[in-house]
Amino acid sequence: MTTNTLTERYVREVVRRIPGDQRDEVANELRATIADTVDAREGADRDAVERDVIQEMGDPIRLAARYADRPLALIGPVFYPTYIRLLTTLMSIVLPIVVVVTVAVDIIENNDLGSAIGTGIGATVTVAAQMFGWLTLVFACIERWQPKGDPAIDPWTPDRLPDVKLADKQAKGAVASLVWYGFLIALITWQHTAQPVILGGDRLEVLNPVLWNNWTMWTILAGLGALMVIEVIRLAARRWTMSLAIAASVAEGVFAVPLIWVLYEREFFNPEFLAKITVLDEFYLIAIFGVVALGVFEVVNRFRMLSRGE
Structure with a gap:
C-alpha cells in the first residue's frame, strides 16, 4: 500500500489524535469510506475525485475530535451562554x-x-484577571468532566422548555448564590491578606490566623468553592437534579461542619480582635445557631425545589 497518498496522509492525521485502542478501527473505516465514495463518483481523474472527497470530509483535527468525543473549544456552546452571563455579573457587580x-x-x-x-x-x-481566570478554569473543567447523562447535555426536546417566569427565577437565584459564595471567599481571603484591623499600631486579621495553618480554613473555602461549581452546573442544567441536590448537601456540610466546630471551640475569630467584646459567649452562640439554621434551610430548600421540578 502506498503510504504517501492523500488518503493515507489524511488517515494518519486523524488517527494520531485519537486514543490508541481506536486507531486501527478508525483508520480502516476512513480508508473504506474514502474508497467507496471515490468509486461511487464518476470522473476521469481519480486523484482529483479523491481530493474532492477528502476536502468534503473536512479538517482532520475536527474529525478526530468527533471520533474521540473530545471538545475542541475551551468552553463549548452548551455552557458558553451561562459562562458569559456569569462573567458579566461578576465584572459588573462584584468587581466594582x-x-x-x-x-x-x-x-x-x-x-x-x-x-x-x-x-x-x-x-x-x-481582581478582574482572577475572576476571569478562575471562572474560565471552572467552566473548562465542567465542559470536559460533565457526565454524558446529565440533563445539561442530553439531546434537547420541547419537553425541556421551562416556564419563562420559573426559568428567570431559577437563574436569578443561582446567580445570587454564586455572587454570595464568591463574596464570602473574597472576604475571607482579603481579611487574611490585608489584615484590616489596626490595634495599637499593629495590623490584625478578623479571623483567627491559626486556622490557615491546618485544614480548617482550607476546608471551609473548599466547601464554598464546591457550592459555586454546583451552582454553575445548576445554571447550565436549568434545574435541580437529585445528584446536584446531594452534591450540594455534601458541599454544604464540608463548609458548615468545620465552621460550626471552630465556633463551638471559640477559635474562629482572632482573640486579639475579640479582646474588647464583653459578651463573647453569647456572640459565639448566636453565630453557631445562625450557621446551623442557614445550612439546614439551604439543604431543605434544594430538595424542596427538586420535588417541584425547579
Missing part, C-alpha cells in the same frame, strides 16, 4: 464592590488620593 472597598480602605489608611487611585487600578486589574 471589591474595588470600591479596596480604595476606601487605602484612603482611610494613607489619606493619599494618588495612592488610592493606584490601588484602585491595581485592584481592578488583579
Whole structure:
C-alpha cells in the first residue's frame, strides 16, 4: 500500500489524535469510506475525485475530535451562554464592590488620593484577571468532566422548555448564590491578606490566623468553592437534579461542619480582635445557631425545589 497518498496522509492525521485502542478501527473505516465514495463518483481523474472527497470530509483535527468525543473549544456552546452571563455579573457587580472597598480602605489608611487611585487600578486589574481566570478554569473543567447523562447535555426536546417566569427565577437565584459564595471567599481571603484591623499600631486579621495553618480554613473555602461549581452546573442544567441536590448537601456540610466546630471551640475569630467584646459567649452562640439554621434551610430548600421540578 502506498503510504504517501492523500488518503493515507489524511488517515494518519486523524488517527494520531485519537486514543490508541481506536486507531486501527478508525483508520480502516476512513480508508473504506474514502474508497467507496471515490468509486461511487464518476470522473476521469481519480486523484482529483479523491481530493474532492477528502476536502468534503473536512479538517482532520475536527474529525478526530468527533471520533474521540473530545471538545475542541475551551468552553463549548452548551455552557458558553451561562459562562458569559456569569462573567458579566461578576465584572459588573462584584468587581466594582471589591474595588470600591479596596480604595476606601487605602484612603482611610494613607489619606493619599494618588495612592488610592493606584490601588484602585491595581485592584481592578488583579481582581478582574482572577475572576476571569478562575471562572474560565471552572467552566473548562465542567465542559470536559460533565457526565454524558446529565440533563445539561442530553439531546434537547420541547419537553425541556421551562416556564419563562420559573426559568428567570431559577437563574436569578443561582446567580445570587454564586455572587454570595464568591463574596464570602473574597472576604475571607482579603481579611487574611490585608489584615484590616489596626490595634495599637499593629495590623490584625478578623479571623483567627491559626486556622490557615491546618485544614480548617482550607476546608471551609473548599466547601464554598464546591457550592459555586454546583451552582454553575445548576445554571447550565436549568434545574435541580437529585445528584446536584446531594452534591450540594455534601458541599454544604464540608463548609458548615468545620465552621460550626471552630465556633463551638471559640477559635474562629482572632482573640486579639475579640479582646474588647464583653459578651463573647453569647456572640459565639448566636453565630453557631445562625450557621446551623442557614445550612439546614439551604439543604431543605434544594430538595424542596427538586420535588417541584425547579
